[in-house]
Amino acid sequence: MTLTLTVSDEVRALVPGFTHLAIEARGLVNGPSDATSAALLDEAAARLAARLDGRTPDQDPHVAAWRAAYTAFGAKPSRTRNSAEALARRALADGGLPRINRLVDAYNAISVAHLVPVGGEDLNRIEGGMRLVRATGEEDFVTVAGGEETVEHPEPGEIVWCDERGATCRRWNWRQGPRTRIDDDTTDALFLLESLAPMTRGELLAAGEELAEALLKVSPGARITVRDPG
Known part of the structure; x- marks a missing residue:
């Protein structure tokens, strides 16, 4: 079954021109970071x-456009940075980009190389x-806070991604919740640019397109579908 993605009229009115691209990948095989995923991250940092x-x-x-969007819904973009900016800052720092697992490394590499959340x-x-x-x-x-699972609530008016159970990502693309994140057991995933x-x-x-190619590099044989809402 294809996952339904909708953007509310309130969000479109507040931030005109927002667009997204969804990639569904099925039959994935994930695992710890390896030489292939590390190379993707190193190349992205150089780019x-x-x-x-x-x-x-x-x-x-x-x-800068994302910073303005965050300001529009009341977030402080220097305190809660969008995911692309946060990763870019890490890529330029001495420690470089973190190695998480093969699938996360692949999409983080694309985010950094293209400066897109x-x-x-x-x-x-x-x-x-x-x-x-x-x-x-x-x-x-x-x-999770202090090693214990806890439930928070977004601020009224904050832009969030959510499903039927609750918010999956706060402040648009600032912090993803652990409930739906990709881990070593993930076989089917949605990637949202x-x-x-x-x-x-x-x-x-x-x-x-580059993300689709990267996913096939780290998980050969995966079935990739690019969903362009136009």
Whole structure:
């Protein structure tokens, strides 16, 4: 069954021009980071450095657009950075990009190389469809604090991704909850690439095609479907 993805009118009104690209991958085989996924991350970091050419990530026009979007719904973009900016800062730091597992490494590499937020969700842990909405503040967001599972709630008006059970990612693409994240047991996954102007549709599609190729590198034999909402 194909997962339904919807973007609420409230979000579209607040941030006109938002678009996304979804990639479904089935029959995946995940596991610890290896030489292939590490090479993807190293190449992405080099491409990022060349793209920025001495600038900081927040000076990139696409990252700047995300900062403005965060400000529009009341978030502080220097405190809660979108996922692409946060990864870019790590890529440029001494420690470099973290190695998580092969699938997460693959989508993190694309995020850094293209400076586009990319999220990954385990399809078998999503309940119902996924919606991008402005939160009421009553949605459950299951997370871990101090080693213990706890339930938080987004702030009213905060933009969140959610399914029928609750929020899956807070502050748009800032923090994903552990309930639906990709781990070593994941076999079917959804990857979501999100963009704003000035990133063009063609640039977003190119990033998506590269992600599909990267997924096949780290998990040969996977069945990949690119869903372009147009």
